Amino acid sequence: MRTRQTPRTPVRETASLPDMDSLSLKDDCARAKRFCDFMDTSPTTYHAVHYLSKDLENAGFRPLNERDSWEDEFHTHDKFYVTRNGSSIIAFVVGKDWTPGNGAGVVGTHIDALCAKVKPISKKTPVDGYTLLGAAPYSGAFSDTWWDRDLGIAGRIICRDGNNKVTSKLVHVPYPIARIPTLAPHFGAPANPPFNKETQMTPVIGLTSSKEISEPTEDEKLSPLVGKHSIDLLRTLSKHSGVAVKDMLQMDMELFDTQKAALGGLNQDFIFCPRIDDKVCTYTAVQGFIESVPDMDPRALNIVVCFDNEEVGSNTRQGAQGGLLESVVERVISHGMDASVANLAEEYKRKTYANSFFCSADVNHAVNPNFSNIYLEHHKPQLNYGMTLAVDPNAHMTTDAVSLGFIEEVARRGKNKTQYFQIRNDSRSGGTIGPYISSSTGMRSIDLGIAQLSMHSIRATIGSKDVALGTKFFKNFYELWFGVDEEFNKGGI
The missing domain is CATH 2.30.250.10 (Aminopeptidase i, Domain 2)
Structure with missing residues (x-):
């Protein structure tokens, strides 16, 4: 198969926040305060999409309209974002050496919240x-x-x-x-x-x-x-x-x-905030995605997608079952293929998905000290520690041994800590977008997220360092996943 080799104009990279590899307490605080600004100025899904669109544009991403042809844009650029209904957003970077059949590293979140x-x-x-x-x-x-x-x-x-x-x-x-x-x-x-x-x-x-x-x-x-x-x-x-x-x-x-987000606790260990579920994973995933661009593997296709309507089942055109992710991936594949092998588009689509990895990122339950006995032993996520990996034996989550091993290796290489959450047998598990996306595409998938207290309350709590920790985790995922996948592929996994 031949791919089109087209020149791309250089794009301006922005670095409005500190380097993730040299985080300090001061940098953690700066990131926490910027997240609070995002929350205060983004009370609805529409406002959040608008805010993140501006972040992407400031980092050199170009907007695309689903109604238009993308061919001319693809010939001159490599970083794009698309919105649907003003309430969901997807951004992607096409590595300069990516070809159809190579995988995509994807983080998916939901941007809606209880209201x-x-x-x-x-x-x-x-x-x-x-x-x-x-x-x-x-x-x-x-x-x-x-x-x-x-x-x-x-x-x-x-x-x-x-x-x-x-x-x-x-x-x-x-x-x-x-x-x-x-x-x-x-x-x-x-x-x-x-x-x-x-x-x-x-x-x-x-x-x-x-x-x-x-x-x-x-x-x-x-x-x-x-x-x-x-x-x-x-x-x-x-x-x-x-x-x-x-x-x-x-x-x-x-x-x-309307109460504003605030740093709290004796040592400002917390962020007290409305609508954390799931805007915190959305915000950190997008920031980590933007910051990863200079160091991503040039053979990869990296994607972040933030869906609406997860809280009510995802079965809308702007939800995870609406086909936005699949549509974008297929249009990128179609562009990357030479006309002489266009009849193999379905084959390369399947191959791309088979070589991809999906992180379903949604908040998880931090341990509540007043109800410690309600949590499963050894599965009590802490604030300000690291990403929580969610496991469910009844497939409410997509995590399995392969995806756990994969993401833990990514975390190890990026020097990120992880922790586990699984619900007790006598409690009810929630759901995520993970099963919808993994079942429709066949991508390997894991469910993970930032731990929070008071899920589904009008006002909740996360750790003030979790914004920086989450951003670093997602940045490292986008930089490292392709290399880790090579090793898994050699072993036939």
Whole structure:
């Protein structure tokens, strides 16, 4: 098989963060603070994708549109990223000596988090002078941890611009607009759970008795959203997005905890933060991917992909079952093949996947000292230690002996520590994107991730060093996986 040899223009490398091989306590703190900035400015999946897109562009990655041909771009460049629906993102680097059939080193994460989704018709009849907002829990939201929290609103608006072109605009109102108030314990039994999430956990967003009820103007009535949502809500979104109410066509809004991420603990050992699952693995995987580019094996294809909708099953076009990863890999393979062997595209696709390795990166359970007996002995992940390797005998995770041996060798060469987690026989295991991707492609796969406390709470905890440790682990994976795979292949594994 012949491959196309095309010149590529040099691309600018950025190094906005310290060298991973000479990390110091000061560098750990700088990385932790930048992660906190990412979390504070990325309350929704759309904002997180936008933030990471800018990081990739600053590192010389070029955006591609799935609707367009990529051939001209492939002839002049080697680093790209693609977004789908504004809520999932994939980036890849084609090594200068990569050919179809050579494998890909892939890290996959999910970028969505527990939140509340504003309903398509959120306007509700006022109750006792209160303005209420129709919102639905996304996955495990509206748990007990959502009571009495300052809830903000953000998302995207589908709108018309000044040229009558349909586009989208991100919006993030910079203050809390909602709250789900508890009932005081003085009322006895009604104050005790369980509570009805539809009728007793409705967010309060204002007072109808504090002023006259607002009416939309004739211009505002041009928007199909008027009448479906409070006009005051639409005007608030308009003020902070720059989109006139009359130009709003549709919107996807989320409610979330507005309390900022913070370093905590006597020695700042912790990061206290909302939406850690799974934005911490997403952030560190992308940063490690970017920083690995200068030292990656030139024979490799390296990919990072961050999917939406894992928390609700991944069965959407922007989720892990939507084919985004497979589509990108197949388009790269198609470009790399000479026209004379194009009929062998399926064969080289299968060979590429067989030579690839996939890391399904999702948060794991750190040991909680108040419930130490709930954890399996010798499987109690610690904060600020290293990557946790997740094992499950019932295939909720993809980890097996081959992938454990593989990733532990990668970790050893990169001087990264690892630890194990497996759930007890009397507890229930969660799921990841790993089984979807490995079963659809045949790639060898492992499930791993950064350990956290309080998974699925509105606010959780990780170690402040785990951002740097996670970034270094993923950087080393992208640099080392191809060489480790050569040794496994020689042994027929």
